[in-house]
Amino acid sequence: MESPLVFRDVSYRLPDGRRLLEGLDLELGVGQTLVLLGRSGCGKTTTMKLINRLLEPTGGRIEVEGRSTLEWDIIALRRRIGYVLQDAGLFPHWTVRENVGLVPGLLGWEPERIQARVDELLEMLGLDPVVHAGRYPEALSGGQRQRVGIARALAADPAILLLDEPFSALDPITRRGLQAEFRALVHRLGKTMVLVTHDIREARALAHQVVLLHEGRAVFQGAPGRLESSDHPEVRAFLACLEDEGSVEDLT
């Protein structure tokens, strides 16, 4: 079966010449999860935006379902890819139902089918459609907004799901609960996913493949279990954080 996502020697530079990504190669299998790990400003979000062509690579080639992103019709490509933003990025002037039904609507689904799909997704993400579907985002909690954001990204059954630090804006208790639920959901759906995070615990729990970026370069690439065996200082620094964070969370 064709790989849903391939990077071949992909680079991205700003017009002023600064390198945000340099020579990245990777290949993701169907249903696999790729975790992009790294500090703020290391190129994680840039890599993500290259996939749905919010940015275009200045070098190399990205293939989605066997076709270069530059050969795709840009609108069709984006509708084929689900996207979850850090703070959900919900449209504040639309109800939950309108937000979740956006892409199916754009794809011209029948209203009844959209209705059923929205209900199904809300239930899947632990929201009661009767209670929540008619609400506006301002009337939701942070955790609920993130659930709606994930439902919206899944609505049209995309080939790839992109998640940009989906839980980082939540308080730690909500985050842990939602992470656990999300893990269960991922296993059930078997979606091909790219997840951006700086949380190594999350990375290890979800990833089939981890790419750790440092100043635009992949300093580690492989299965999460092999992270400990790397002696790159950036990887060590991340592992050290894990120990610190563990001890802090034990205290709380």
Added chain:
Amino acid sequence: MSLPLDRTAELLQSSAEHLVLVAVTMAIAASVGIPLGVWLHRHPRVGRWILGLTGVTQTIPSLALFGFLIPLHLAIGGVVLVGGIGPRTAIAVLVLYALLPVVRNTVTGLQSVDPRVREAGLAMGLTPSQLFWKVELPLAWKIILAGLRVATIATVGSATVAAAIDAGGLGKFIFRGLRMNDHGLILMGALPSAAIALLLDSLFGGLERLRIPTGSRLARPVRPAMRAAVPVLAALACFLGWRVGGFPGSPRQPVRVVVGAKDFTEQLLLGEWVAQTLEREPGLEVVRRFDLGGNLAHDALIAGDIDVYVEYTGTAWMAILREAYRPGASDMVARVRGAYRERFGIEVLEPLGFDDSFALLVRADTAKALPKRTFSAAIPQARGWRAAFGHDFLVRADGYPGLARTYGLQLAESPREMDLALTYQALVGGQVELIAGNATDGMISRFGLVQLEDDRHFFPPYEAVPVVRHDALRRVPRLRSLLEGLAGGLDRRTMRLLNDAVDHRHREPREVIREHLTAGRP
């Protein structure tokens, strides 16, 4: 305040005119300003520039803008868009003022849209136009609406200025009231204007509370209809503006004569005198375009919006031709006539019979003690006089300083400075012996004051002369003889009485002239 029936009708008519001015202005300002704001938001560099420019237009006084626009006949395909007097130019000026808040709020509104929301929209696969119509515009709409609201309320106020160029509206009452010092009239214009402002403000308040339901029918093509509506609305607004702009009638028809007048009592009387004289002639239709502020009457004459009005030689020579006056210069009428023919192709007719220059005024008892009623003869006695002058007269070289030099005038004490109207009170009350007013002030006859003749011709003469377009004289062959029949028909004393009837007894200029024409002269 209870009004006579005809006043109520006039008030309703003016309120309607006012509303139409505001509505047309805002329709144009919105259909130009919102797209302009959208464009500027996408081109921020040009944006800063243009916003600065629209800010600058707001600081130009509206009368100055009128002055620029009236001589500027901007026409497309024979249809005059801007220029001349009347609602069209007024609307052009009002639109310029209304643009800034509309454009600025559109830009601010679009800037206020969270970039993450915009990015989410793009990432979901919205096309740029879907993103604009479904996300950006609805989210910016509240701020855009607030801009429209501010601009509308401000336009209700500034539309009163439109009356200065014969564009109608409630400003008519305010200008008339200011001129006649009639507070009732001022309120008659100001109160309905405030009421309209409040009404429109609450209307916008209601609109702002509505949530725009753009999201629910995403898949269905409702938006393209809305998109098509914008140019249609814009075209409608322009058409309406043009139609409305046309209501006072064009001066080009063969038997129609347009009579103009400036915006003070004497001018309204003179305008009526000319208009009613012409109206007596069968087959001649007269259109009045009065209340033209500043030198707009001259601009309107040059632009062909009016055919004739009464000018003063002093104003024509100094303010319009910008020539210097040398005291003692003789035959100013001939000089002005020559210059007008050469420069403007405008005919200056024979004087009406009075000179509205500065007048040196004393009480009757003071005059009795003088050998002659000339200023030269008064100089020896003036050593014991006190004087009061308005600010202008006191500081202008062609006022008190030059006067004192020309005649060798010496007073008992240096002249006091006070409001022109108050100098009359001071003279009548015996606090001063000498003031300077206008030769045709109604108060001169009311208080039985005496004007001392300026026998050295220090003051420029302000002879009242009809000025008329050559094409009007050609078009209406009887016009020249009718206007020439006015020559010498109004002396200074009569003019004072007519002015007094309006200023002091609050009578309508039209009535006063009608009475004068039927009772006074054949």
